[in-house]
Amino acid sequence: MPTAHSTAEATWSGDLMGGGGSVRPGSGAFPELPISWNRRAQREQGATSPEELIAAAHAACFCMALSNELAKAGHPAETILASASVAFETGRADGAAITSVELVVRARVPGMDEPAFQAAAEGARAGCPVSKALAGVEIRLQAALESG
Secondary structure (H helix, E strand, C coil): CCCCCCCEEEEEECCCCCCEEEEEECCCCCCCEEECHHHHHHCCCCCCCHHHHHHHHHHHHHHHHHHHHHHHCCCCCCEEEEEEEEEEECCCCCCCEEEEEEEEEEEECCCCCHHHHHHHHHHHHHHCHHHHHCCCCEEEEEEEEECC
């Protein structure tokens, strides 16, 4: 099978605490975004962080993985809404670290019962390529099936 590569570039000037830079996707799908340690550690608005980009990637990938699991079970989703929260801890003895991801998903899936939905959600968590890439991080999942 062919291997697909996604790219991004980041630039940085200065030291960690006083410097700053930007990140931009190779695809041009979103504009160049500012980055800095202060904005990252203090979660300031108006700039992004590696953790926010990971959260976006994980939420998008999980939607795709769940969509696949539901279709394989014979119940294509009407809608799926996933959010990801990536925990970034500073001040640790071993340095700053991404320590966990919280995935929260709600889906409208006609004809599917709760146990089958939960099984599909767990299958998606295990099979999602971003989840696999984050294998060293705790990934918690809250999945809710909405009635229509």
